Structures are given as structure tokens and as C-alpha cells.
Amino acid sequence: MQNNLETPKEITKEKSKDCCSNDESCGTCMKGGFPMKKEALSFITLIMVAATTMLSVLLINEKRANLSSIVLDSKSDVGSVAKTYEMPAVKSISEKIELPTPKITGKMSVEEAIQTRRSKRVYSEEPVTMSELSQILWSAQGVTDDKGHRTAPSARGVYPYSLYVVVRNVEGLESGLYLYDSESHTLGNLGLANAGELLAASGVQDNSQKAPIVIAMAVAFAKTAVSFPDNPEEVTFLEGGHIGQNIYLQAEAMKMATVVTAGFDAAKVGEILGLDKNETIVYLVPFGHLGVEVPAE
Ligand SMILES: Cc1cc2nc3c(=O)[nH]c(=O)nc-3n(C[C@H](O)[C@H](O)[C@H](O)COP(=O)(O)O)c2cc1C
Known part of the structure; x- marks a missing residue:
């Protein structure tokens, strides 16, 4: 041993x-x-560690460079698209219609409206009143202070949405196409008397074919691109959701019916309503009194 x-x-x-x-x-x-010798071994070990570290740093840097070039590419893609956006032409308005002053108190609490809100797609024959029309447009894009802030938030206060209103059945208002002006809380008549029929014939969903009014929420990305040149679409679409939710909650508080819809051909609908090619309809929002759904046979 x-x-x-x-x-x-x-x-x-x-x-x-x-x-x-x-x-x-x-x-x-x-x-x-x-x-x-120990000193020689330590020296070689040091060299090897240094070489490995340098190699790792080089590899990481190369990967980073690749990644940032991808990000830059995608940004410059969007940027170049954003640069092609143009401001829509100013609309020619034949007549301005005053809307009744909207109410800022109601019978239903915001909590109750949130609790009971549902998308409702069937509307009765009952006409919408001017007060109801005024209220729903105010909830979407009304001005709420003397600085010009509106009911729905907007990134950097750009407010890129325009609300076009297809009127089929509103008490005391000719059928046609109107543009809501937030600042003056008025409707501008765009003079397209058969807008309701044109919209119905364009293949939009049943709810937008029949509702007494349909709000076409249109955006001009050029407006957002001024403040967000890299990606104007992103903030613009986010804002559409805020406006849509305001409409939903206001309709609920009024015990009326609405649904936000994105299932339509935006280019086609824009064209039949005579919108500028630099405007895009994000949502069609039919609105009216609640109808009774006829069960399918
Ligand atoms: C971005 C978005 C797009 C929508 N598009 C449509 C549509 O094209 N047609 C429709 O009938 N409903 C549409 N809706 C409504 C949804 O179908 C509805 O919110 C969903 O069924 C949930 O029901 P609720 O709203 O009653 O809670 C859309 C909702 C959102 C948020």
C-alpha cells in the first residue's frame, strides 16, 4: 500500500x-x-481568454449590426411610405347645420354602461333625432375644453380622424353625406343625397346597409405622419379604438344600438362616398334605435 x-x-x-x-x-x-513554466502557462491562458472574449464581442457586435439594419430597413420602409402620404383636399361644403348642444350628464353611470355594453346589429325603423345624432358625434370627437381637447385621446393631440355621417333616417335632416366639425359642433353637407343607397349597394354588412345613420371613421395618415414620421399607422389605429369605445358607451347610456365594423372594402367604400384617396376608412359604425332580430327560418 x-x-x-x-x-x-x-x-x-x-x-x-x-x-x-x-x-x-x-x-x-x-x-x-x-x-x-507556470508564468508561461498563465500567459498563454490569459491570451486564450482575451482571444475568446474578443471573438465573442465581435460576434455579438455583428449580430447587433444585423438586427439594427433590419430595424432600420423596416423603419425606412415605413418612413418612405409615410413620406408618400399627402393631406386630403379640403372638402367643399354646401351648407353648415348646427347640432343641438350635447348633454354632459345622464341617467346611466359609466360603470353600468361598461357592464351592459354589447355590439348590437339590428336597428328599428324609428328615426334618429338631431339630439341623438349630436350626442353620438360629440361622444366620438366632440371638443371638451377651450384648448381644443376632444372626448377621445389623441397622440400628441393630432386628432387625425374625420367623421363622415351617412344619413338615411334622421328627423329633420336630409338624407345624404355629412362631415362632422368638432370645433363648431356642426355638420357640413357634402351633398351626396343618395349616400345611404350607394353604401348599401357597395356590399357592406347588413348592419351598415340598413342603419338610420352610419358613421365612417376616416383617417388621413399624413396628419399623424407630421408628428410620427416613422410609423403613423400605429398610433392612428390605436386612436380609432378609443373613439369606437366612446361611441359604444354613449350608445349604451342612451339605450341605443351600435357596433364597430372593420369588415368592408375600405378603398371601395371611400370611393363610392367620394372621399379623397388620401383618406382611409378604419371603421363603419352603424347607429340607431335597437331593433328586433328576426330569427332565421
Ligand atoms: C377591431 C374590431 C373589428 C370589428 N369588426 C366587426 C365587423 O366587421 N362586423 C361586426 O359585425 N362586428 C365587428 N366587430 C364587433 C365584434 O364582433 C364584437 O365586439 C365582438 O363580437 C364582441 O362582442 P361585444 O362587442 O358585444 O362585446 C369588431 C370589433 C372590433 C374591436
Whole structure:
């Protein structure tokens, strides 16, 4: 037993004598490797660690460069699209119609409206009154202070949405197409008397074919691009959701019916309503009194 334990010690000592002046300065021969001084081994280890670190840094940097070029590419793609956006032409308005002053108190709490809100797609024959029309438009884009802030939030206060109103059945208002003016809380008559029929014939959903009014929420991305040149679409679409929810909650509080709809051909509907090619309809929002759904036979 004793012999077995001593043998490796002796061999080691012999090896160290071959290569190094003493045991303690030998870096490798004690482990059976190539004879080398400890200082030389430390130096080589240091070089290898430094080389590996440099290589890793180079690889990470290259990966980062690739990633940022992808981001830059996608940004410059959107940027170049954004640069092609143009402001829509100013609409020619034949007549301005005053809307009744909207109410800012009601019978239903906001909590109750949130609790009971549902999309409702069937509307009765009952005409919408001017007060109801005024109220729903105000909830969507009305001005609520003397700085021009509106009922729905807007990134950097750009307010890129225009509300076009297809009127089919509103008490005391000719059928046609109107543009809501938030600042003056008026409707501008765009003079398209058969807008309701044109919309119905354009293949939009049943709810927008029959509702007494349909609000076409249109955006001009050029307006948002002034403040958000890299990605004007993103904030613009987000804002559409806020406006849509205001309409939903206001309709609920009035015990009326509405649904936001995105399932239509925006280019086609824009064209039949005579909108500028630089405006895009994001939502069609039919609105009216709640109708009774006829069960399918
Ligand atoms: C972005 C978006 C697009 C929608 N598009 C349509 C649509 O094209 N047609 C439709 O009937 N409802 C549409 N809706 C309404 C949803 O169908 C409805 O919100 C969903 O069925 C949930 O029902 P609720 O609104 O009663 O809670 C849309 C809703 C959102 C948020």
C-alpha cells in the first residue's frame, strides 16, 4: 500500500527535474502535460481568454449590426411610405347645420354602461333625432375644453380622424353625406343625397346597409405622419379604438344600438362616398334605435 502511494510522487519529481528548476515553478508537467513554466502557462491562458472574449464581442457586435439594419430597413420602409402620404383636399361644403348642444350628464353611470355594453346589429325603423345624432358625434370627437381637447385621446393631440355621417333616417335632416366639425359642433353637407343607397349597394354588412345613420371613421395618415414620421399607422389605429369605445358607451347610456365594423372594402367604400384617396376608412359604425332580430327560418 505504501509503495503504491509513493510511486506517482517520485515520477512527478523526476519529471519536474527534467524540465524545471523546481517543482513549484512548473505549470504543466505535474499534471502530466508538456513541460512549461507556470508564468508561461498563465500567459498563454490569459491570451486564450482575451482571444475568446474578443471573438465573442465581435460576434455579438455583428449580430447587433444585423438586427439594427433590419430595424432600420423596416423603419425606412415605413418612413418612405409615410413620406408618400399627402393631406386630403379640403372638402367643399354646401351648407353648415348646427347640432343641438350635447348633454354632459345622464341617467346611466359609466360603470353600468361598461357592464351592459354589447355590439348590437339590428336597428328599428324609428328615426334618429338631431339630439341623438349630436350626442353620438360629440361622444366620438366632440371638443371638451377651450384648448381644443376632444372626448377621445389623441397622440400628441393630432386628432387625425374625420367623421363622415351617412344619413338615411334622421328627423329633420336630409338624407345624404355629412362631415362632422368638432370645433363648431356642426355638420357640413357634402351633398351626396343618395349616400345611404350607394353604401348599401357597395356590399357592406347588413348592419351598415340598413342603419338610420352610419358613421365612417376616416383617417388621413399624413396628419399623424407630421408628428410620427416613422410609423403613423400605429398610433392612428390605436386612436380609432378609443373613439369606437366612446361611441359604444354613449350608445349604451342612451339605450341605443351600435357596433364597430372593420369588415368592408375600405378603398371601395371611400370611393363610392367620394372621399379623397388620401383618406382611409378604419371603421363603419352603424347607429340607431335597437331593433328586433328576426330569427332565421
Ligand atoms: C377591431 C374590431 C373589428 C370589428 N369588426 C366587426 C365587423 O366587421 N362586423 C361586426 O359585425 N362586428 C365587428 N366587430 C364587433 C365584434 O364582433 C364584437 O365586439 C365582438 O363580437 C364582441 O362582442 P361585444 O362587442 O358585444 O362585446 C369588431 C370589433 C372590433 C374591436
